[in-house]
Amino acid sequence: MKLEDLISLMKRRRADGLSYSYDRFRVDPAVALLRWPDDALEQFLYDHGDNAAFVDDYGSIDLREITWRLETIPAAAFHGMPTGASDAGCIEEFAENPVYWVGRRPREVGLHWEEHGPWLRPPILIDRHFLDPSDNGLQVVEGRTRVGVLRGRVREGLHVAPHHQAWVARP
Structure with a gap:
């Protein structure tokens, strides 16, 4: 299907x-x-x-x-993680101004970042093997803003948890 x-x-x-x-x-x-x-x-x-x-x-x-698993992933693994070709560059755009993008969300999102350092809702990632059998690693499917905010917060020295949960599509 x-x-x-x-x-x-x-x-x-x-x-x-x-x-x-x-x-x-x-x-x-x-x-x-x-x-x-x-x-x-x-x-x-x-x-x-x-x-x-x-x-x-x-x-x-x-x-x-697809088999979905809720996985704990190091924050550093999200740096450089791509998204689909149709949204190439959007994660980097969100990372340019993480405070702005968090401010566009409900107040509890910002509070959660400040107090705990990860996002409230795990994003959706996919094993790149699904897209190209010779490829490896993970790709952001949904949650590009969340991943961009994470990257921007790290760059700006704001609080970020060392690990984050994400739903990962695996074969």
Whole structure:
């Protein structure tokens, strides 16, 4: 199953607007078949499953082959971690002004960074092997702002935890 196989579901979701809630989406038979954790399902499919650029970047992946794991990753590993080709450079843009981007979020996001040093919601990463069998490492799928803020906070000497959790798609 690939993103294109979910086009009719995504069209229904968009057509119904707010009435097509995440709870309704997650129990659709096609989606439930994946057995993904809610956080990964919401950030990957519900939020972006029909975004043209997202489909360009991740449309070749067989979604049934993904196993999600909540992993703890050193903060340093996020430096230089790429995102999809359609969003190349955006992490660096967010990193240029981390205080601004945190300020655009609810107050508890900023407080959490100050008090604890990581993000509130783990971002979505993918093993680059899915995209190119000869490649390795991880790529940011969703959470580009969060990763940019982390990079910017490190650069500016602001509080950052040494490790952060992320949902990682593995074969």
